[in-house]
Amino acid sequence: MTNAIEINNLSVSAGSKKLVSDVTLNVEAGSWLTIIGPNGAGKTSLIEAVAGIRKFGSGSVKISGQDMAQRNERARARLLAFVPQNPLVPAGMSVRDYVTLGRTSYHGMLRAPSARDRAVVDSVLERLSLQHFAKQNISVLSGGERQRTVIARALAQSTMVVVLDEPITGLDLRHQMELLELLKKEVAECGLTVLATLHDLTLAGQFADRLVLLDKSEVVLDGPAHEIIRDPELASRYGMQFRVVDVDGSDVVVPVRS
């Protein structure tokens, strides 16, 4: 299998503080890798550096074999789509217009979206059951609908790689599951490669093919999801105790009160 994402010796600093130090990770095309780790581990910094919106000190990021540092914004936006932790949603914009923003790198700044751009947007809206909301103001949507719209914008970029930072924050359990299932479907059906950060270890374990534990800006564990979830190092890095329970073949992480 080829690697869709190749991160080599990546380091990110803010002033004298190391946020990400010397991280090397490869993500196979068509697979899902989730980065877990306590707050302040450097997950967001790593994800933002990969997405090209945070400068990194050293190392390299290659997406689909292309060195991101050598590409301009437009070329990068065709290789990788990014969903930030707190997307800025412009009040008053329609859902369709918002999703169409994902096509910016195709039609450019001066030209209107082409027929193909509109067709892609239509198909994404339908795939994510958003077609009924198309004309609605994005700021009146519920949290779940809104986050689905943000995902739709990312999918409209028609990239092979999608990078998401805490995509299910603030959603209720049902909407968390729906959103992750929807992404899983894209991975299975379209060969999408997903790199995400998640706080919920149960969901992280259930949806990712591979988990990477990041702590104190370094990769501590890296392996198949079911192994990492049961690794004793995981609990010690979080500084707490939890048990992993098998429920109908799925690992469930249960915190234990001390």
Next chain:
Amino acid sequence: MTLSPPTTRRVVVVSVFTLALLVIAVVCGLVVGPTSVSNSRIFGSLFAHIGIGHSTLDQMQTTVIWQLRAPRLVLGLLAGAMLAVAGGSYQGVFRNPLADPYLLGVAAGAGIGATFAIMDVGHGLNTPTWTPLLAFIGALVAVGATWAIGGRGSRSNEGTLILAGVAIAALLTSAQTFLQQQASANSIARVYIWLLGSLASANWSSVNLILPYVIVCIAVCILCGRALDVMSVGENEAKSLGLPVRRIRFIVILASSLGTAAIVSVVGLIGFVGIIVPHIVRLLVGISNRRILPISAALGAAFLVIADTIARTAIAPSELPIGVITAAVGAPVFVLILSFRKSS
């Protein structure tokens, strides 16, 4: 505001209404004035200019229409369109509803330049040529300084630029106050009048001087409307969507500032147009800059010409400062639209 995105029909209605208002403004600009000239003669002369029929205006009337009212009308159109577009562009690029064309120090810079000329600091400066020139240079130096402090480097963002603009404006305003304090009562009065802004000094040579810059600057801002729409999701997300954010920000600020500086150097500081017109348009047609900017250009032009027509006729033969009219007419209209849109 949580309003539903506007329908195409509303955008069309607003556009048609704005264009009609623009036509009315142009007619007012030519027809209304203390020297009464019959409307048919004015239009006869207008058609004669484009090669249809003959002008029946006498010498004095021709001068009034073509050397006084016409250049003033064109200057009003340019100033209104430019200030409204610059204000709308700044609001887009800074994602800040309080942004106006003078945000980055254009006003303070032009103010000190004009003060230098009017107070004759360098001796022999106080001519009609030097005031606009020094105002123009002052405006550009101020925006240049703001950009140098807040717009360059990897850490710069909308916030650093706005703060740098505040600092530069404060510095220049204090320098100007110091200069004025040294001045005679007569020059203080003239500086004050300049600061209030007026189209009274309009003539074809000043119009021709700024026309190309202003047209190009307006066109550049309007062409950036789509990019500004992408920037409404913030700089980082816009970048991840494929927008060269820094370049767009530079181009929009350059075009807005250059155009505003050109306008300010000729007409002084006309307030309110740059902030109120884009907001009125936004309330009517929604948040897309692709629509806001061209409609603002037309509405700003119409608004300023109508305000100027009132300014020069209300207490004729004296003139009211146009800034008084823009605020006195603009504020109630704005409040009306705001409350209407809230209730609907």
